[in-house]
Amino acid sequence: MSTHASYAVLPASITENSECKIIYIHRxxxxxxxxYWHFMKPKLGEDYTATSISDVWRSISEEKYFGSPIWEHxxxxxxASKTKSDSVLFLQYDELLHNPVKNVEKIAEFIGQPFSDAEREAGIVDAIVRLCSFExxxxxxxxxxxxxxxxxxxVPNELFFRKGxxxxxxxxVTPEMSESLDRFLSEKFHGSGFSLQ
Structure with missing residues (x-):
């Protein structure tokens, strides 16, 4: 199952006493x-084209991103990945791009299907990375x-793939807006132990 739902709204049949494995990719x-801005533009037409990036950020930060503020999401x-590491794997999108082989191996291990040395030597991991690449x-x-x-x-399927x-x-994003977003998110993540770095 693929979802944009926050962890808090997932049914207990998935999050509690379940054999379900959740892989969350944080961007x-x-x-x-x-x-999100590029995805929504063609979907909503001319009305949305005039919507600024700061307007989109405001809607996302004010609990309009799939039912919860983005920091809560x-x-x-x-x-959950810290308290239920056997059932929730938290991955960073940037890290997936920079080190896909390591992350495919991490996913395989997480779902209980680690690669053997023979599979690695045969190029299976590299083949999976190639077959699952954005391109x-x-x-x-x-x-x-x-x-x-x-x-x-x-929604046209092609909208799900822009640059990757x-x-x-x-x-x-302007430098001023970037600094403002950094301050805002730093405040929201303060004390959580989570860092965007």
């Missing part, structure tokens, strides 16, 4: 903001055509 909030999964998935016909239902809207990079926020 730097500024990159998430830009990705992140911290919910992060805390490979973006080029699949199913992801270039058709639509997916999101709420009451039909980290750090694109620097091309859209």
């Amino acid at each position: 730097q909030p500024k990159d998430m903001l830009i990705s 992140i911290l919910g999964y992060w805390y 490979m998935l973006k080029d699949l016909g199913v992801n270039r055509t058709g639509f997916t239902g999101v709420g009451n809207a039909r 990079t980290a750090g694109d926020w620097v091309n859209h």
